[in-house]
Amino acid sequence: MIDALLDLSAHLRERLASALESGLLALPCSAAALRSVLGTAEAGDGVVGALVELERQGVPGPAAAAWIRSLEHAIARVRRPELVWTGPEVPGLHARDTRRVYEELLGSAERSVCASTYAFFDGPRAFEVLARRMDEKPDLRVTLLLNIQRKRGDSTASEHLVRRFADRFWTSDWPGARRPGVFYDPRALDPDGPAGVLHAKAVVTDHETVFLTSANLTEAALDRNIELGLLVRDRALAASVSRHFQVLIDRGLLCPLPAS
Numbered sequence: 001m002i003d004a005l006l007d008l009s010a011h012l013r014e015r016l017a018s019a020l021e022s023g024l025l026a027l028p029c030s031a032a033a034l035r036s037v038l039g040t041a042e043a044g045d046g047v048v049g050a051l052v053e054l055e056r057q058g059v060p061g062p063a064a065a066a067w068i069r070s071l072e073h074a075i076a077r078v079r080r081p082e083l084v085w086t087g088p089e090v091p092g093l094h095a096r097d098t099r100r101v102y103e104e105l106l107g108s109a110e111r112s113v114c115a116s117t118y119a120f121f122d123g124p125r126a127f128e129v130l131a132r133r134m135d136e137k138p139d140l141r142v143t144l145l146l147n148i149q150r151k152r153g154d155s156t157a158s159e160h161l162v163r164r165f166a167d168r169f170w171t172s173d174w175p176g177a178r179r180p181g182v183f184y185d186p187r188a189l190d191p192d193g194p195a196g197v198l199h200a201k202a203v204v205t206d207h208e209t210v211f212l213t214s215a216n217l218t219e220a221a222l223d224r225n226i227e228l229g230l231l232v233r234d235r236a237l238a239a240s241v242s243r244h245f246q247v248l249i250d251r252g253l254l255c256p257l258p259a260s
Contacts, residue, residue, distance in 0.1 A: 004046030005071065009236045012038055013068055016047075021065035027055035086215055086227035098215050099222040101231055102203065106130040109140060109205040113180075114242050116145035116200040120217035123173025127217075131176025142180035145245060145254065147198040150189050158189040163258065170260040182257035183249055198254070201229075202241060210238050 005013060019025035019037045031048045054064045086098040106113060107129045120126045134140050148165045150158075162184070169182070185198040203211040213229025215221035248254045 004050045005068065007235055007239075008047065009240075013071070015039075017065040017068040020061040020068070023061060025061070027059075027061055027064065028052050082231040084211070084213060084229040084231050086222060086225055088226075096231060098213060098227055098229060101211060101229070102217075102222065103129045105203050105205050105209060105211055107133050109133060110137065111140065111206045112204075112242075113140065113142045114145070114202075114204040114245055115143070116198065116202050116245070117217045118147045118197065118199045118201060120146070120173075121219060123169065124175040125219075127173065128175055130180075131174065131178075134176050134178045134180065138178075143245070143249075144180045144182045145198055145200070146182060146184055146257070147188055148184045149197075150191070150194070155191060158186065158191070161189055162255075166258050167260050169257065179259075183254040184257060185253070186255050204238050204242050207238050207242060208235050209233050210241055 008016070015038055016025070016034075020027070025033065025037045029048065029051060031045055034048055034051070051064065054067070059067065082096050084096040084098050084101050106115070113130065113133075115130070130142065134142055146169075148162060150156075150161060154161075156164075165184075170179070174180075185196060187195040188197040201213050201216060203209075210232045211229060212232075213227060215225070215227035215229060221227050245254070249256075
């Protein structure tokens with residue numbers, strides 16, 4: 001019952017609580033009535049089932065609203081973002097370490113990984129933990145979003161730059177037996193100057209955890225620079241980030257890296 005409500009975005013949980021509190025939504029309710037009140041199709045049968053269960057237990061609308069709001073407060077405490085830093089260690093300042101967070105997330109994923117970075121150096125080391133996890137977990141689905149850069153003054157055709165990157169990535173940079181899905185932003189290869197580049201640095205694992213960071217997958221960013229990130233365990237946020245990237249892929253705005 002709780003899972004369906006946890007999967008709702010926070011603003012939809014508040015809208016639901018307000019509707020129950022005001023009587024705009026009465027229990028029991030239909031899926032159509034619920035979606036009409038919330039103004040979205042995000043609320044599925046699971047939310048209706050949760051509300052039916054509350055009504056079956058004799059919980060009236062206003063009490064259900066109070067319970068949903070108390071749930072929201074509990075979620076906020078459990079899902080409090082964690083600061084993640086790279087930089088000089090200073091006595092009295094405590095935060096998660098960027099490299100350790102990367103390695104923990106990639107090395108413990110069970111179902112899915114979506115990772116985006118603008119730059120990486122020493123591919124075998126940068127991707128070692130993820131490649132090993134893919135080999136350990138045959139069902140792990142991995143998507144990498146990488147930037148392909150055109151150097152200033154390079155007039156090489158875009159398709160040749162992509163092929164060169166792909167050959168190097170698959171033969172030298174990727175250390176695993178299984179391959180991830182890899183995508184790039186073709187705008188970065190515009191010969192007249194990039195109209196945009198893939199600059200996001202993020203990891204989403206198992207549709208549950210999001211790591212947003214300024215750090216690229218480079219030794220300097222993971223170990224020496226001053227870099228800042230947030231680690232958030234929030235299924236709604238994870239779904240939103242993953243869905244955004246997937247829409248870019250589905251619409252051809254991010255292109256698949258060819259196999260070598």
